[in-house]
Amino acid sequence: MSSPNLFYNDSINYGSNNSDAHTNNGNNDANDRHKLETQLDSDTSMPVHGDLYEQIDQLEAIDVDELVKLLADGGDETTTKSVTLADFFEGLAQLATMGVVEITDIVEAIHREVILRPLGHFNEKYLNKWQRGITGRIYGTVRRIVLLVGNNLASVLRFYKNTISKKTPQPLPDSLKKLVHVLNGVMGDHLVNHKNVLAIPMMLYDKAGNPQGDTLSGRIVILCHGLCMSHLSWQSADDHGIGEAIGESQPDTTVLYLDYNTGRRISRSGRQFSQLLQNLVDNNPNISQIDLVGHSMGGLVSRSALFYAEQEHLDWIMRVGNLITLGSPHHGAVLERIGNHVQDIIAKLPFAGSLAKLGDMRSAGIIDLRHGSIRDADWNALEGRSVLPQDFRHPARLPSGIKTYFAASALLETHYDSKMTSLLGDGLVSVASALGEDDVEHALFVPDGHKAVFYGVSHMNLINSRRVREQVVEWLLDNGQSDYVDRPRIYSYPKSLALAL
Known part of the structure; x- marks a missing residue:
């Protein structure tokens, strides 16, 4: 019986096993094989061998699944400080250990299948006996040794960080920050559950790349990045990205950049984002309007924050003027x-x-x-x-009173009306999903005049495209004054005929 969760189940449950099988000499190999066969053919469990096994059995009495659930439920309580260079090496040490353990899990799982399936014993009964058997305990010993070495290495690095480098913590270079965000996107929830220091906290940054701490007033626009990306992703090579364009067109508007762990549940990030915005409004009561611009997953996190703010009757939602999403998979990727x-x-x-x-x-x-x-x-x-x-899945309709705009893109440079064009979309998200179009129950009813399709733009280039940037600025400048409801959908085409790759 394979586990649905590699990190949550196998590496923890099996990791509590141990074995003294390594102390057996060559003359005992036959006896060991006989004991394993006896286990597989008998309903009785293996006798406990010595005090070591008694201690292991006591460890196995701990309800690890409940412990994991508690860790997952407590995932919102993440650190609020940025990752430093010392944190980076400490987190990598733990991550390397986790990787070895998971490879061991996969090898053991294949081993179990090869032995048990031909005998017709690949079921819960015999898999439980495998865990208590000699072979299962040998794999458990390997895990424990790896974890012991890895934890000791992490402890040494932690000691260095807390003593020698504590006085002068070195910030993480931007190149390594991007790597850390990729790791968070791929396995961010695992990092949180294992309390790895590489888990990215949710924070707001200003245009200079510093954590937001200044007093705010007036209108603010918050840019929310997508999967495996960071607040640095909004920077363009020519220093003229969406954030800079908004600032130039509206000098009195403050542009902020959200940073968050994209590997966590979107709804958890949405709840945390909602609370962050409530705290922001509480600490800055002179904020008059909040606009949210989300790319890819960032649009879903913004929608989730709005959904829970409405559910919990938080007053920050009353200040939201516009929601703009760029290539967000509202109905899946x-x-x-x-x-x-x-x-x-x-x-x-x-x-x-x-x-x-x-x-x-x-x-x-x-x-x-x-x-x-x-x-x-x-x-x-x-x-x-x-x-x-x-x-x-449960419907999550848009809150009323907020002007919502959806932007989609397609790799093809011309409007070619076909199912393949819509399905291919920008390479990751279909046009229909990005525009919130689905069946009646799940459709996001946004007027056609509030939708735009950009041809010849890939998913990642949505945040760098000049045409997309100009459209976002136009929507924000208009600020709901014009009546887009009766207007047709916007179609944007590239000036050149070069292929969009």
Whole structure:
């Protein structure tokens, strides 16, 4: 019985096992094999060998699943300080250890299948006996040794950070910051659950790249980045990105940049973002208007924050004027659905099913992109780290009174009306998903005049495209004054005929 969660189940439950099998000499190998066969063919459990096994059994009495749930539920209480250079090396040490442990899990899972499946014993009964058997305990010993070495290395680096480098902590270079954000996007929820210092805290930054701490007033615009990206992603090579363009067109508007862990559940990030904005308004009562601009996952996090602010009757939502999303998978991302489908196929193949565990390493944030889930209700009643199927997900309509604009893009440079064009979209998100178009229950009813499709623009280039930048500035400058409801959908084409790659 393969576990749906590689990090949450196998590496913790099996990691509590131990073995003194290494003390056996060559003459005892036959006896060991006989004991394993006896276990697989008998309903009785293996006798405990010595005090060491008694201590192991006491450890196994701890309800690890409940402990993991507590860690997951407490994930909102992340640190509020930026990652330093010392944090980076400490986190890598722990991450390397985690990687070795997970590889051991996969090897053992394949080993179990090869031995048990031909005998017709690949079921819960015999898998439980495997865990208590000699081979299972040997794998447990490997895990414990790796964890011991890795934790000691992390402890040394932590000691260095807290003593020698504490007085002069070195900030992380921008290049390494981007690497850390990629790691958070891929396995950010695992980093939080393992209390890894590489887990990115949710923070607001100003245009100079410093944590926001100044007194604010008037209108503010908050830019929210997408998966595996950071607040640095809004910077352009010519120093004329969306943030700079907004600042130049509206000098009295303050532009802020949200930074967050994109590997966590989108709904958790949305709740935290909502509370962050409430604190921002409480500390800066002279803020008159808040506009949210989200790229990709950032648009979903913004929608989630608005949804929970309305549910919890938080007053910051009363100051929101505009919501603009750029290529956000409101109804799911094609690649995540394909990846999940391939994983399901692999899981059904004999002797290869354990390889499907590799797919479980991807973060919960990526899994939420499968159907664009922004509510806790889409996942919190499920075991493992999945989400409800598309037909059973819960609607999350847009709050009333907020001007909403959706921008989509397509790799093709001309308007070619076909199912393939809409499905391909910008390479990651279909045009229909980015425009919030779905069945009646889940459709986001945004007027056609509030939608724009940019041809010849890839998903990642949505934040760098001049045409997209100009459209965002136009929407924000208008600030809901014009009647876009009766206008047709906006179609934007490139001036040149070069291929969009």
